[in-house]
Amino acid sequence: MKLKIVILFCCVSLTALSQEITPAKKFWNSLQSHCGKAYEGILELPKEDKDFGGKKLVMHVRKCTENEIKIPFFVGEDKSRTWILSYKNDRITLKHDHRHKDGSEDKINFYGGTASNTGKADIQVFPADAKTQKMIPAAATNVWWITIDESRFTYNLRRLGTDRVFKVVMDLTKTIQKPSTPWGWKE
Numbered sequence: 001m002k003l004k005i006v007i008l009f010c011c012v013s014l015t016a017l018s019q020e021i022t023p024a025k026k027f028w029n030s031l032q033s034h035c036g037k038a039y040e041g042i043l044e045l046p047k048e049d050k051d052f053g054g055k056k057l058v059m060h061v062r063k064c065t066e067n068e069i070k071i072p073f074f075v076g077e078d079k080s081r082t083w084i085l086s087y088k089n090d091r092i093t094l095k096h097d098h099r100h101k102d103g104s105e106d107k108i109n110f111y112g113g114t115a116s117n118t119g120k121a122d123i124q125v126f127p128a129d130a131k132t133q134k135m136i137p138a139a140a141t142n143v144w145w146i147t148i149d150e151s152r153f154t155y156n157l158r159r160l161g162t163d164r165v166f167k168v169v170m171d172l173t174k175t176i177q178k179p180s181t182p183w184g185w186k187e
Contacts, residue, residue, distance in 0.1 A: 026121035028069075028087050030148050035064035038178045039153065041170035049166070051075065058179050059083075059153065059170050070097075072182035073155075073168075079182040080106070083155070085146075091115050094126040094144055099184035111135055112144065123147045148172075 021029075038060040043052045055076035063070040071083040082097040093114040098106035113126035128142040136142075141160035146153070151173050157166040181187070 022118045023121045024118040034061040037175045039170045045167040092124050103184035
């Protein structure tokens, strides 16, 4: 009888472990819950940035599939940027898609990195990958991270060994009207 109880306990424990949701999956699910919604935010660092400072910043969690989330990021009238997150083997990858007004790819495109571990449910960290290091040598020490909770989404960049730091904070407490189609999108 004791052996049957031990075997039953082991089977229940293994089933519970296999159904446990990892931090990366919790993060992914949290981000997926915003699919179709748009939010406005602010540039927190550096406040005087010539390209982003004083402009309306909007993110639109525009397209979600089981393993990919595309988030166009608008800076004023500039619709050139899309953050692309993908989920595979319990790791999340962040890539940056840059387009020109005519929809063609920028020569610096699809750079980013993959989380080296499952992270936490509210933060994922993406060190620059080899492709990024080759494409943008100065970005070899880039580390991006995204945080998400009930009220805020932050997109962050730090270039280790330099003063380069960038942080955008989006207010998730209120949705805004969905923006127009980003450059390079067909739909």
